Amino acid sequence: QVQLKESGPGLVQPSQTLSLTCTVSGFSLTSYHVSWVRQPPGKGLEWMGVIWTGGSTAYNSLLKSRLSISRDISKSQVFLKMNSLQTEDTATYYCARERGGAPDYWGQGVMVTVSS
Amino acid sequence: DVVLTQTPVSLLISLGGQASISCRSSQSLVHSNGNTYLHWYLQKPGQSPQLLIYQVSNRFSGIPDRFSGSGSGTDFTLKISRVEPEDLGVYYCLQRTHNPFTFGSGTKLEIK
Numbered sequence: 546q547v548q549l550k551e552s553g554p555g556l557v558q559p560s561q562t563l564s565l566t567c568t569v570s571g572f573s574l575t576s577y578h579v580s581w582v583r584q585p586p587g588k589g590l591e592w593m594g595v596i597w598t599g600g601s602t603a604y605n606s607l608l609k610s611r612l613s614i615s616r617d618i619s620k621s622q623v624f625l626k627m628n629s630l631q632t633e634d635t636a637t638y639y640c641a642r643e644r645g646g647a648p649d650y651w652g653q654g655v656m657v658t659v660s661s
Numbered sequence: 662d663v664v665l666t667q668t669p670v671s672l673l674i675s676l677g678g679q680a681s682i683s684c685r686s687s688q689s690l691v692h693s694n695g696n697t698y699l700h701w702y703l704q705k706p707g708q709s710p711q712l713l714i715y716q717v718s719n720r721f722s723g724i725p726d727r728f729s730g731s732g733s734g735t736d737f738t739l740k741i742s743r744v745e746p747e748d749l750g751v752y753y754c755l756q757r758t759h760n761p762f763t764f765g766s767g768t769k770l771e772i773k
Contacts, residue, residue: 580762582710589753589764589765589766589767590702590704590710590753590755590764590767591764592755592761592762592763592764595762603760604761605761605762606662606760606761607761639709639710645715645716645719646696646698646700646715646716646757647698647700647712647715647716647721647755647757648700648710648712648755649712649715649721651709651710651711652709653709654709
């Protein structure tokens with residue numbers, strides 16, 4: 546069945562770089578796009594970016610200068626890197642498969658706290 | 662950026678009642694390919710968002726027909742009939758037509 550699982554550090558220091566991994570199973574990264582979405586505690590959802598099946602990417606313009614999404618097809622993994630983290634980047638980060646232009650299956654999310 | 666305005670902010674509905682949530686866009690969500698990429702999600706407490714409706718009116722796999730979506734252009738509505746206890750949570754609309762893709766601010770559904 547379709548599964549996505551985010552992993553990464555729970556705590557990141559301000560100004561440092563966040564690195565997250567989304568490991569997928571039950572589908573191929575060459576057949577489905579994968580998006581990243583985040584949610585600050587108690588707040589709404591923010592779309593961050595997507596890696597298309599062909600490997601190209603699109604980013605939220607507000608984050609574009611700090612954000613990079615890549616993948617390793619052989620390992621069924623999608624990676625998120627975001628630099629210059631600040632406290633306002635504290636959030637739960639989700640990866641989600643896309644079908645028909647809609648994120649349909651989501652991971653459980655990983656909580657990331659930015660604090661010294 | 663496209664702004665999605667969801668109303669109401671919160672809803673208090675009796676079991677078995679009907680709920681209606683509006684999502685209005687600052688721009689038309691009709692894509693150049695003719696599709697309208699407006700989707701609806703429910704985030705239950707402590708869980709990841711789950712897809713309910715995609716492309717305005719199509720129910721996702723396993724979603725009961727109590728959930729229905731409608732609308733066009735800039736005005737969209739999610740209706741929930743015969744509200745059940747498991748329907749509580751926050752409902753979000755998402756537009757995937759214009760980059761950056763954006764979510765509405767959410768509507769919290771509580772059960773009386």
